[in-house]
Amino acid sequence: MNIHEYQAKEIFRNAGIPIPPGEIATTPEEAEAIARKFGGTVVVKAQVHAGGRGKAGGVKLAKTPEEAREIAKAILSLTIKDLPVQKVLVTPAADIDTEAYVGVIVDRASKRAVFMVSPAGGIDIEQVAAETPEKLMRYPVDPRFGLMPFEAMEMGFFLYDDVKKARAAAKIMQQLYTAFIDNGGSLAEINPLVTTPAGDVVALDAKMVIDDNELDRYPAVAALRDESSEDPAEVQARKANLTFIKLDGNVGCVVNGAGLAMATMDLVKYYGGEPANFLDIGGSSNPEKVVNALRIITSDPNVKAILFNIFGGITRTDDVANGIVTATKQNPLKVPIVIRLTGTNEEIALKILTENGFSAMTDMDEAVKKAVSLATGIAA
């Protein structure tokens, strides 16, 4: 789960990390009032779940409260990577001497939380890794001991020669690690971590991604979810316990299992079609899940044909068949449907479908070919 910068800053602040104050505005007038309160130059920052906000014009300086209002108005009308900006963070502009990068992420190769720090901050860290790898230090953390002071100091000295700054950075890293662990993070990032002319080390930005599997453990973190900044269909799917990702094609896919779902999309493409989505109904399907899946798929106007691909293991194919029948009785389909199912209770499923006027196939390739030809209007 993604959270906003201002939410991540609150978590980091609570962990003791020095972060300049900031407040959220949803209207230009609010932004103006906040800027007036802070006095001086402020930064107005779009709060969206997308990287590259700066490049998209979502982060700007304002010298006066009036300018803050105008800038907030412009930013609040932006759409960054398909996500409309609904909130801006207004924060006093800081005097910056140097910019560094500090992040911690769960790394699949070392199977540990790994710190990544670089004195070349403020820019895309993947670019640093690719172009100047010597400026990036990777530091795996043993989960049994956490980030130990000497380890944090090694990274602190990698960022700064000055011992006072190195110590300040080391402390921030330990605080960041605590925030990361205590909130079920899969990524926590400060970019940039800056030094000021006064010699202070301060976090100017904050990013955090939460492991969805941890949300049951941390209800306060789960409550940070901002549904208004997510794709409505994806929100609907999550509530129905489905995994759904919208794509640009016209063949709507309903599949059980992530691997088979991806392979089905690939096969749609192989036979000349374009998948409209990724949709995994998961292991133990009940008819209700199928009803929800069909509702989500049919709400996409691009969908010209629907393809079911079900390989019953835990999933009972008769459950799926019942779901299709129920859903289409409630909302008759406006586009053709191709059903492929095989596995657990296949005979019962086929009987249910035939009795209700549907036909079903058992071969995956044949089913995909048929769905593609129906969607494109070209005979298979």
Place this chain on the structure above:
Amino acid sequence: MSIFIDNSTRLLVQGITGRDGSFHTRQMIEYGTKVVGGVTPGKGGQKFDETVPIFNTVEQAVKETGANATVIYVPPMFAADAMMEAADAGIPFIVCITEGVPVLDMTKVYPFVKEKGARLLGPNCPGLISPGKSKVGIIPGRICTPGNIGLVSRSGTLTYEVVFQMTRAGMGQTTCVGIGGDPINGTNFIDCLAAFEADPDTTSVVMIGEIGGTDEQEAATFVKEKMSKPVVGFIAGQTAPPGRRMGHAGAIISGSAGTAAEKMQAFEENGISVAKRPIDVVELLRNAH
């Protein structure tokens, strides 16, 4: 022969009285797996379906039954503890079916299990089956048939699809292993490939990967350097957009690492025949001999 499990496997089921645990225990017993005991704290002394003894702890269960493998069907928040309890009790082979285990939990489980000398399969995996001998987990027994092909996969239902196509074409299997789709898991492709290479009955191997990470690329190098048996590969997620998680926590393309194209290229460069569609696996296996 087969890998990891066979007729000598004496299996424990952790979470045997739960909804999934009880259903799949019956399926495993029906298939012929020797289920020697179950663990559900508070139900020690009772019997599951009037036949399988239930214990409060894994420690007791191992002492009483001589179990040498365990399968875990407990809820995600308790799965890490269940895996570590099994390793601590000295069980050498641990299979965790549970989906949704927090990845930070796995950063602790992985080194703990390693230090105890146990092999962990999963979490978030369908388990494994040595057709005709034993099955541990949830792979439907009737889609498999005994034979000489080893199969290792990161996926569940996609594995069923490929195994089913193989079985229909008369190509039986020594063992089918689902290693799971999570970013941190106990057993990887290389572990399984090495076991298949060492298994005298396995003549060729199918490897099914998906987008995300670099495990498949590393496995491809292993195939070239260490394996004499032919390997056929398939990668799911050729049409997946970058930066989006495709169901499996591991199935995400980030940066340049982990695209299907990259993995298929690594396969080809290292002598692995690449199937464009699941059905092509059958033809490529036929050509491999």
